[in-house]
Amino acid sequence: MSNRLPAEDPLIRMQRDLKRALAKQPSEIKWGMVIDIARCIGCHACTIGCVAENKLPPGVVYRPVIEQEIGQYPDVRRRFLPHPCVQCQNPPCVKVCPVTATYSNDQGVVVVNYPRCIGCRYCLAACPYVARTSDFGEWYTDKTPELQGKLVGRETTAKAYEARPATEYGEKWPERGHGSPVGNARKCHFCLHRLAVGMLPACVTTCVGKATFFGDRTDPESLIFELIASPRVMRLKEELGTQPAVYYLE
Amino acid sequence: MNKNAFRILLGLGVIGLIAGSVGMWARLQYGHIPMAYGSYVPWGLWVAFDLIFLGLTAGAWIIVLLTYGFGMKQFERLGPLAVLTLLVSLLCEGIIISLDLGQPMRVYRFLVTPSFTSMLTWLVVCITAMWIIYLSMFYFLLRGKFAKADADADKDKYRAGVRILALINIPVGFVFFAVQGAFFAVMLNRPLWSSALTPVVFMAAAFLSGGALVTAMAAIFDRDKAVVIPLGRIVLVLLVAFLLLEAVQFFIGYQSNSPGAVAALNMIAFGPNWWVFWIVHLLIGSLVPLLFLLFRPDDSRSVAWACLLIVITFLAVRYNAVVPDLAAYNLEGLDQFFVHPRLSQAYTPNLYEWLVSLWVVSLWVVVFLLGTRWLPVIPAEKGGEQHAS
Numbered sequence: 001m002s003n004r005l006p007a008e009d010p011l012i013r014m015q016r017d018l019k020r021a022l023a024k025q026p027s028e029i030k031w032g033m034v035i036d037i038a039r040c041i042g043c044h045a046c047t048i049g050c051v052a053e054n055k056l057p058p059g060v061v062y063r064p065v066i067e068q069e070i071g072q073y074p075d076v077r078r079r080f081l082p083h084p085c086v087q088c089q090n091p092p093c094v095k096v097c098p099v100t101a102t103y104s105n106d107q108g109v110v111v112v113n114y115p116r117c118i119g120c121r122y123c124l125a126a127c128p129y130v131a132r133t134s135d136f137g138e139w140y141t142d143k144t145p146e147l148q149g150k151l152v153g154r155e156t157t158a159k160a161y162e163a164r165p166a167t168e169y170g171e172k173w174p175e176r177g178h179g180s181p182v183g184n185a186r187k188c189h190f191c192l193h194r195l196a197v198g199m200l201p202a203c204v205t206t207c208v209g210k211a212t213f214f215g216d217r218t219d220p221e222s223l224i225f226e227l228i229a230s231p232r233v234m235r236l237k238e239e240l241g242t243q244p245a246v247y248y249l250e
Numbered sequence: 251m252n253k254n255a256f257r258i259l260l261g262l263g264v265i266g267l268i269a270g271s272v273g274m275w276a277r278l279q280y281g282h283i284p285m286a287y288g289s290y291v292p293w294g295l296w297v298a299f300d301l302i303f304l305g306l307t308a309g310a311w312i313i314v315l316l317t318y319g320f321g322m323k324q325f326e327r328l329g330p331l332a333v334l335t336l337l338v339s340l341l342c343e344g345i346i347i348s349l350d351l352g353q354p355m356r357v358y359r360f361l362v363t364p365s366f367t368s369m370l371t372w373l374v375v376c377i378t379a380m381w382i383i384y385l386s387m388f389y390f391l392l393r394g395k396f397a398k399a400d401a402d403a404d405k406d407k408y409r410a411g412v413r414i415l416a417l418i419n420i421p422v423g424f425v426f427f428a429v430q431g432a433f434f435a436v437m438l439n440r441p442l443w444s445s446a447l448t449p450v451v452f453m454a455a456a457f458l459s460g461g462a463l464v465t466a467m468a469a470i471f472d473r474d475k476a477v478v479i480p481l482g483r484i485v486l487v488l489l490v491a492f493l494l495l496e497a498v499q500f501f502i503g504y505q506s507n508s509p510g511a512v513a514a515l516n517m518i519a520f521g522p523n524w525w526v527f528w529i530v531h532l533l534i535g536s537l538v539p540l541l542f543l544l545f546r547p548d549d550s551r552s553v554a555w556a557c558l559l560i561v562i563t564f565l566a567v568r569y570n571a572v573v574p575d576l577a578a579y580n581l582e583g584l585d586q587f588f589v590h591p592r593l594s595q596a597y598t599p600n601l602y603e604w605l606v607s608l609w610v611v612s613l614w615v616v617v618f619l620l621g622t623r624w625l626p627v628i629p630a631e632k633g634g635e636q637h638a639s
Contacts, residue, residue: 119352183352
């Protein structure tokens with residue numbers, strides 16, 4: 001009996017692809033992402049899902065969606081371009097990091113070692129995709145009034161959510177305001193902490209238009225392997241030789 | 251320098267330190283939160299000042315090159331003064347760039363986990379080498395001065411030490427100034443930086459600003475025409491060479507019609523800070539000094555003013571070398587749909603950044619002036635100031 005449904009939701013298939021990939025040796029996996037621009041409806045759910053998943057502070061974003069307006073009234077169209085870090089396989093940001101704080105891991109994901117990063121922001125300037133942001137230490141609750149002893153006040157509000165660290169890279173980080181990642185470069189890491197426990201990246205599961213696909217691009221059975229072979233496929237600024245692992249379907 | 255001028259300058263330096271301490275307090279208390287730079291323009295005023303201080307070190311290098319590379323012995327006595335400018339500049343450079351780091355306490359990482367593919371690592375290696383060479387050279391120069399008048403053997407020993415260090419310093423310094431430009435040039439796809447011309451422009455900028463600084467110092471503290479006039483001529487050549495390189499950069503940028511390069515050049519020449527380029531840099535920092543140096547080349551006072559104008563206005567050159575390239579390069583629409591001040595292509599340094607810069611510049615002035623007062627860096631018969639006993 002086949003283990004596939006006649007018309008399968010891509011999420012179900014990607015989940016199965018993920019399970020198969022995780023059964024391999026980590027170094028044999030090469031994660032990749034495909035974004036179908038024609039399916040993106042510009043809802044920004046992936047951006048917000050990513051912000052919530054990684055508890056990104058103000059001014060830090062891993063996956064903005066660029067909107068472009070094409071034509072002139074009344075013949076106007078809008079086009080949306082979700083823009084995560086494209087996980088270059090020849091990453092310019094890695095070469096410029098003076099303290100080896102950023103590197104490409106075994107699965108081809110460019111990661112940041114927060115405790116090692118000195119915050120020089122050279123990688124931000126060197127990234128041709130402008131895909132990195134710096135954590136300047138800001139808080140959403142900065143302007144919330146302090147009400148000592150009350151139920152709701154800046155400190156209480158912050159501690160309830162904002163001060164609690166995310167589990168990026170599967171690590172337990174200190175409470176916000178006590179060291180890294182404040183002062184560090186930050187970037188999309190394909191939600192490695194979710195992948196490690198068999199969950200797809202937050203931007204994939206929150207995508208309303210089912211425009212984002214993810215998986216092991218070396219697995220011939222995977223959905224992403226099929227999509228990368230599409231004649232519609234393109235990569236951003238391919239002429240730079242950075243070899244992104246994020247593909248777009250035009 | 252006469253006593254009154256010394257006191258006024260020292261007083262201004264102390265006032266600058268006091269006023270700038272507000273900015274320093276904000277930086278140390280609140281980190282980067284009060285500052286205006288963001289993720290899309292990640293470097294701002296402090297990096298421009300960092301480049302200023304790095305460039306000013308070229309003055310000492312030029313004196314060493316002239317004295318020991320080309321055997322022009324009349325410049326030898328400027329050695330201690332020039333080395334003092336270099337050491338104070340390196341000190342201020344270290345402070346301002348540390349303040350710019352997100353995690354300044356981790357600078358030890360350069361030693362523990364260095365990456366030699368990064369130009370920043372090489373810049374730190376060069377800065378460390380310059381510290382070692384010039385601190386040692388300063389020691390030998392001062393010991394040479396302190397040696398008893400009849401102790402010729404001692405003097406020869408110290409002179410030999412200086413000579414060896416000077417010869418080592420010539421190639422090291424050359425690499426040091428080239429790496430400053432290479433730091434920017436190696437970045438892919440940057441509109442103006444990504445060019446083989448960038449290291450040459452940065453070297454010319456360093457030689458011009460450093461040369462102008464040391465010439466001004468010679469005119470103020472040494473006042474010997476035999477030293478100041480030839481240095482003024484060298485600065486004139488450096489100024490013309492730098493302006494030519496700048497013109498080439500503009501010509502190639504506009505002729506290439508590359509949208510990024512044109513946007514960056516337009517931002518420099520016709521953007522909101524157009525006056526920084528046309529008035530501060532080209533008029534006050536280039537044309538006026540050029541006229542002084544061309545038409546009054548034998549007047550020490552004119553040479554000194556020309557050089558001071560070049561040094562003071564050089565921030566305009568460094569600011570335009572850093573910010574417009576970052577501000578002009580973007581992905582269309584990137585900053586319009588996830589909106590935050592840190593995610594903006596627009597950057598104007600705010601008061602806190604200026605105050606921190608003021609503090610560091612004031613520190614330069616105070617340490618340098620006290621250095622000239624307390625250390626025998628000025629020929630005794632020239633300075634008009636008694637050294638502290």
